[in-house]
Amino acid sequence: MKNLALLGSTGSIGKQTLEVIRETSCARVRVLTAGKNITLLESQIEQFLPDFACVSSEKDAAFLSKRLRKKGIQTEVFFGDDGLVAAATLESCDTVLNALVGAAGIRSTYAAVDAKKTVALANKESLVAAGAVIIPLAQKNDVRIIPVDSEHSAIFQCLSGNNNFEKIYLTASGGPFRGKTKQELQNVTAADALRHPNWTMGAKITIDSATLMNKGLEFIEAAWLFDALPNQIEILVHPQSIIHSMVCFADGAVIAQLGAPDMRVPIQYALTFPERQLNSFPRADFFAIKNLTFEKPDYETFPCLKIAIDAFKQGGTVPAVANAANEVAVAKFLRGEIKFYDIPQLIESTINAYIKNNKTRLEILDDVLTADKIARQICETFYIER
């Protein structure tokens, strides 16, 4: 059984990870971490009795620690970024599931790989921004990074250890705005974007799904995870989200992974790999499904997709910059401060401004963290002209 550090336990993936563990007993939870949702974290700690926990602020840590002591629970509570790194590298854990949201997860992934932990990776930003340092480190340390993202888990399952592939078909639901025109999307709101047809996810990733930035980030993640060239990854819009992705091998055989859209399945696989363990989650019902369709992605209506892919092709810290700018832009969109198409515009403007004044060389993790910081500053200060 795995000894698990679960980073980001109060988010969507974190909660579903605990459901999987409740269902299958496939891991012993040694660490739980959260940002500000202390109430939920406390109840998770009561159930799973981890050795350690971590929250964002020192004050919350002290508050939580006191409450736990009163209940006779011995869990030690860390805080802040250093607390997260400590949580990702503890002696008692062999596996780290990183379900942190956004660039905040990069340092933890790096630290876990550096400490030779198996990493179950739900934080795609780690590879988007820092794949160039994390992947070589994982190879050097003989550390396995098992994807949790449904598409990447699908590809990982399809490859089944055989990396002699010709092409990866990265499927995309198309998001809530599939089939719409640019004109129709000018004035959509965050509330419109948050109605995702197939997957229940956090707010940030749901907006990314609406702009297709999410697919762009996944494209970059797939390239790093599977050592694929950009022209070996084909994005396939598949609105039913039943095929989670596919791989075409050298002989023309295509292997696909399918199932009901349920994140618990890839989460479980990341924790039980290379075994598969029985669960009672709903199965795909092909007679009910009836019909699977495919379309080309609409790069015109969803410019973020090309922006992300181009950023990957430029390499260095450019993907980190694109990702940081996107995080800032999405936050602005969620607060109602900018419009839908301001998101790609802000990302592009940030990349251009960054490249003008900064080197894009990426040699060590600090290059990524610095680029991330600068990009956020640039993006925050942009004024949107109407």
Next chain:
Amino acid sequence: MKNLALLGSTGSIGKQTLEVIRETSCARVRVLTAGKNITLLESQIEQFLPDFACVSSEKDAAFLSKRLRKKGIQTEVFFGDDGLVAAATLESCDTVLNALVGAAGIRSTYAAVDAKKTVALANKESLVAAGAVIIPLAQKNDVRIIPVDSEHSAIFQCLSGNNNFEKIYLTASGGPFRGKTKQELQNVTAADALRHPNWTMGAKITIDSATLMNKGLEFIEAAWLFDALPNQIEILVHPQSIIHSMVCFADGAVIAQLGAPDMRVPIQYALTFPERQLNSFPRADFFAIKNLTFEKPDYETFPCLKIAIDAFKQGGTVPAVANAANEVAVAKFLRGEIKFYDIPQLIESTINAYIKNNKTRLEILDDVLTADKIARQICETFYIER
């Protein structure tokens, strides 16, 4: 490189096997066998210069041998059933691809397994009729049987060595008569049935595909190959024949194998397993495909399907009897002697007559061969009342 005995080289699978070998050079052809198509066999021999060949009759063997000698070709020519068994067990071969049609292939598969050859199996009747003796022998001899049938190759690829499956989805195109009613099919002819929508195959298997007997035989083959219980195999009508079959694992993840309907891909995989080798065969184009659909099989309109599955459930020599009766009935249908629904009626009547007067115990290969012979006699003599 494999040293290959190709049994049935002038049939549809045989010819495509030689195409694969021409394309990929994945095997050295040591043996070619044919029935009566001496002209094609001779030209195949000239190209591949096997050590041995085999034909049905002694006369053809002598004729062919003489012609080859004149051309300075040293290939030795065997004949008859004993020649086939010799061809399947030669010292110089490590692999036997059995592409013989019908129950005529059973003895060769058994002999190859007995001689510890790897068997690439396109002759499904071997397992349908004699799975109960061939599978234990293969296990005892540590012999691998690699399926060539597209569905079974798909399942084999999906399992990828992990037999912890919950369910097999055996896909079926539904054949040329999918969607028709029993009424509409009363008077269809062999010519109607020979127009298969997706696959180019021999006449016998195309009729089996029209009656769905083929899917019934595949059901039995899958049960033997993958040690599946009848309730673990679900038949899924999928008219596009793009998904070649699927497997659902214990955790609910479904793995599917897909591709253009091209028998050369599973043939090649059987010859290169566990490797995959580059070829120039057309790839599946998902943007062109657009749409994959699923339906339940129509057991009412296609009674052969249930007859085959029930025969498997009865066990012993009953599947051998069902298969033999089907071969006789299909031959009669192809000759225009009986009508479409006489096929299932003949099979059922033969099974009933056989069970009434014979034991169904299956302990040794001879039990199968005897049952096959008796069933043919019974079926040949049935008079169809109108």
